[in-house]
Amino acid sequence: MDVNEKINDIEKQVDCEVGKAESSKGLFEIKMRFLGKTGEISSLMKNMRDVPPEQRPTLGKILNALRQRVEAKFDEIELKLKERELKKKYEDEKIDVTLPAKNLPCGAYHPNTLIRNQLISVFAGMGFEIFEGPEIENDYYNFTALNTPKDHPARDMQDTFYISDDLLLRTQTSAGQIRVMENKKPPIKILSPGKVYRSDDDATHSPMFSQMEGLVVDKGITLCDLKGMLDEFARKIFGDGVKTRLRPSYFPFTEPSVEVDVSCFECGGKGCRLCKGTGWIEILGAGMVNRRVLEGCAIDPDEYTGFAFGMGIERIAMLKYGINNMKLLFEGDTRFLKQFKD
Ligand code: DAH
Numbered sequence: 001m002d003v004n005e006k007i008n009d010i011e012k013q014v015d016c017e018v019g020k021a022e023s024s025k026g027l028f029e030i031k032m033r034f035l036g037k038t039g040e041i042s043s044l045m046k047n048m049r050d051v052p053p054e055q056r057p058t059l060g061k062i063l064n065a066l067r068q069r070v071e072a073k074f075d076e077i078e079l080k081l082k083e084r085e086l087k088k089k090y091e092d093e094k095i096d097v098t099l100p101a102k103n104l105p106c107g108a109y110h111p112n113t114l115i116r117n118q119l120i121s122v123f124a125g126m127g128f129e130i131f132e133g134p135e136i137e138n139d140y141y142n143f144t145a146l147n148t149p150k151d152h153p154a155r156d157m158q159d160t161f162y163i164s165d166d167l168l169l170r171t172q173t174s175a176g177q178i179r180v181m182e183n184k185k186p187p188i189k190i191l192s193p194g195k196v197y198r199s200d201d202d203a204t205h206s207p208m209f210s211q212m213e214g215l216v217v218d219k220g221i222t223l224c225d226l227k228g229m230l231d232e233f234a235r236k237i238f239g240d241g242v243k244t245r246l247r248p249s250y251f252p253f254t255e256p257s258v259e260v261d262v263s264c265f266e267c268g269g270k271g272c273r274l275c276k277g278t279g280w281i282e283i284l285g286a287g288m289v290n291r292r293v294l295e296g297c298a299i300d301p302d303e304y305t306g307f308a309f310g311m312g313i314e315r316i317a318m319l320k321y322g323i324n325n326m327k328l329l330f331e332g333d334t335r336f337l338k339q340f341k342d
Pocket of ligand 1: 172287307
């Protein structure tokens with residue numbers, strides 16, 4: 001076969017073979033058969049050695065031209081195949097952004113958490129810092145330092161879970177007051193949320209519940225400061241127009257002690273089922289920190305005074321959201337829980 005025939009033959013073969021390629025990878029294999037080191041065109045070029053020297057330049061040109069044409073052919077087909085492959089890839093990976101998203105089930109905050117967060121936000125706005133004390137407490141912090149020594153009748157107000165003679169599950173977040181005052185000199189302005197435990201169980205009591213304690217100690221703090229702060233708290237938590245009133249009470253660690261009521265946010269004070277016809281709802285206990293408590297923490301009661309308050313979070317949640325049984329707050333039934341969005 002003479003060279004021209006051979007060249008024609010190769011070009012025909014190339015035309016025929018490239019048409020069979022279904023992918024750029026397949027095309028590459030075919031390309032190697034013609035243009036690879038041992039490919040047909042390369043072997044033709046190697047044969048140049050056997051050609052008389054004077055014919056070599058002409059033949060060299062012809063073969064180079066062939067090589068370029070074949071390369072161009074492969075390039076052209078490769079481009080087409082790659083384009084097709086890319087298009088298919090885009091097609092396969094296509095995301096329809098107009099499809100409606102999957103409806104992921106979304107949880108809601110527990111009413112306790114909602115109230116706790118609301119309280120923290122209101123009091124943080126007044127400059128209170130958070131302090132969290134331990135749930136397993138010493139008798140000293142839970143009672144004695146709060147002016148409630150061992151034989152004190154006020155211990156009967158709270159049925160305590162004892163762990164040992166000295167250790168107990170705290171019955172009140174008031175225990176945190178002592179821990180703060182022992183470690184920090186006034187001015188003190190802390191808020192102490194947390195779980196507390198009492199051997200008590202009915203529709204409005206649970207052996208474990210949550211409290212929020214507040215303590216302010218500084219020079220010249222009076223009951224008026226407490227009242228002003230409570231009014232602000234009542235408006236923010238229960239709504240504008242809600243007022244507070246103080247009734248005399250007794251707690252060993254405060255003197256004087258008060259019970260704080262808010263005007264009924266359901267009936268506006270006219271009297272309804274929620275406020276049992278009185279127009280007022282009891283919300284928390286408070287008072288001026290007893291000077292004996294301050295002394296016990298090495299704070300001079302002639303120089304500093306303070307007020308403290310403590311409230312039950314479940315109680316506030318029940319009142320605010322109209323929940324009639326405390327158990328609902330502990331059962332974790334999502335049908336109940338998902339009703340509380342804010
Ligand atoms: N610790 C009290 C209780 O659990 C609530 C309380 C009353 C806290 C008066 C106080 C307070 O800080 O001053 O019943």
